[in-house]
Amino acid sequence: MKYKKSFGEKLFDIFVYILLTLLMFATFYPIYNIFVASISSVSEIAKHGSLMLYPRDITFDTYKAVFQNELILKGLRNTTFYVVLGTSINMILTTFAAYGLSRKWLKGRKIIMFGIVLTMFFSGGLIPSFMIVQKLGMYNTIWALLLPGAMSAWNLIMMRTYFMGLPVSLEESARIDGANDFQILFRVILPTSKPILAVMVLFYAVGHWNSWFSASIFLQNRELYPLQLILREILIQGRVADFGGNAANVTHQVAKNLKYATIIVSTIPILIIYPFIQKYFVKGVMLGSLKE
Structure with a gap:
């Protein structure tokens, strides 16, 4: 009916x-x-004016200037490296921690979870974090961007909740066949957890791609700057001289065009990747937040 x-x-x-x-x-x-x-x-x-419904007198000169700028290309390479390595570290730590904390045989897991959740409400702050990074010898290195935020408490909770929602019979069947915890994780749990894994990869990758604040605090060497920090300098500090020539012979409108092109170049990669994992993203968010 x-x-x-x-x-x-x-x-x-x-x-x-x-x-x-x-x-x-x-x-x-x-x-x-x-x-x-x-x-x-x-x-x-x-x-x-800047608000136009369609392009007028189309030209790609600004994009040529962007891609000929060695600083932006270097920033793009650095950001890609940070995204790949950083997301790999994030996923390894989050997956292992979530699997262990989702198993009932782990003693003291509630106390550990309480400590992890506590970090979502209280943190040491910027100055203590800076001092720790400096004392550990990570200042002005790539590790200052990757290790302090190596695992997100919120993402850990989502993945743990997802693992807890999987049928217990999957693990029991694997143990009867003689599988250990590593085999259960890699051959049973992860193959059935593609949605939540896709969500975690997206969250971590986008976080690394958009990150600029940590780099502005912990990096002095411009050779290590990520793309977003370079973009910030162009947008806020108006570093048009980085595109060649000097700021005096670059008009205000040309500088704006260069900013527009740089924004598009820094945004497009994430927009291209997202449609391919959208189906996993929607499913992963729903299943990762519910437990039957």
């Missing part, structure tokens, strides 16, 4: 569609506007 919606339900659906459409527009248009401005000529932007 086909269910017929009442007038109130139809009205509510219309309201939801309108609200989601407005939210989609509010989210999409800033990125679209920056892209349009980045490929429009300087004269057209000066004539019509």
Whole structure:
């Protein structure tokens, strides 16, 4: 029998569609506007303003300037390295910790979890963190960006909850066949946990990709700067001289165009990756937050 919606339900659906459409527009248009401005000529932007519905007098000169800038290319390489290595460290530590804390045979796991959750509400602060990094010899090295935040308490809780929701019979069957904990984790638990693993990879990777604050505190060597810190210098400090020449012969509008192009270059990689793991992302968030 086909269910017929009442007038109130139809009205509510219309309201939801309108609200989601407005939210989609509010989210999409800033990125679209920056892209349009980045490929429009300087004269057209000066004539019509930055807010344009379509590109005018299309040119890719600003993108050529961005990709010819050695500092940005080096920042892109550094960020890619930080994302790959950092996410690998994050996933290894989070997976092992979540599996151990999800097993009932681990003694004191509730006390350990309480200590982990406590770190979500209280932290040492910036100065103690800086002193620890400096005393451990990690200051002005890549490890200052990777090790202090090697594991997220929130991500650990999500993965632990997911592991606890898996059927106990899977582990029991594996133990009957003589499997140890490493074999159970890698051959039984992880193959059935692709959704939550995809979510964790996305969370950690995006976090590393967008990270700039830690680099601004712990790094002095510009050769180690991630792309986002370089982008911050271009946007806030107006370092247009890094694109060649000097700031005196670069107009304000040209500087804005360079900023637009740099923003697009730093955003596109994550936008390209996300659609391929979206199905795992939605499923992983739901299953990782529920336990039957």
